[in-house]
Amino acid sequence: MELLNQIFSTSSSWAATVARLTVGLIMLPHGMQKIFGLYGGEGFSRTMRRFTNDMQYPSIIAFLIIFFxxxxxxxxxxxxxSRIMAFGIIILMIGAIVEVHRHHGYFLNxxxxxxxxxxxxxxxxxGAALVVIILxxxxxxxDGILNF
Structure with a gap:
């Protein structure tokens, strides 16, 4: 029960709410590209194939990218x-930096x-996901309704 309390407990912070919604709303269209092929995405099968064949990721990693x-x-x-979901997003972002974005420097294009x-x-x-993990x-x- 203590582990569940640590995972699901939450503050009554509006800053946490803003950070959580910001990360979720920014990430959702990326997920919709990979699951449904919306917004110019490839959809689930083609994304899995690209990750596993072209990028040589293990199937479980490809699936977890799409999942999170x-x-x-x-x-x-x-x-x-939210803490688990935010942690997953952090891992995704670190992976994106290592695999793709570090080759293009610091600034956006x-x-x-x-x-x-x-x-x-x-x-x-x-940074925003870390706020969610902390608060x-x-x-x-x-999580606030469950109130472990």
Whole structure:
């Protein structure tokens, strides 16, 4: 029961609520690209194939990327198991920095002058997700209703 209390306990902080909703709402469209093919995405099968064949990720890693981008975002939006979901997003962002964005430097590609985006966005998402890990889900959350 103590472990559940640590995972689901939350503060009544509006800052936590804002951080949780920000990360969830930003991440959800990325998950929708990977699950449903919306917003120019590939959908689940093609994304899995790209991750496992082209990028050589193990199937479980490819699945977890898709899971946390979609279900992790939904969990954050409703405030369910937000610490776990935020941790998953942090791992995703670290992976994105290591695998893709560090090769393009620090800054975002505001002027479309380089091949890809730098790691600035990923670092911002890590910071916001850390707020959720520290404070919990905040107000208006399932975690707050469960009140372990």
């Amino acid at each position: 981008e979609f279900f992790g975002a939904i969990g954050l939006i409703v405030g369910f198991a 505001w002027h479309n002058t380089k091949e890809g985006e730098g790691m600035q966005f990923n670092l911002l998402m890590i 919990g889900s905040g107000n208006l959350s399932v």
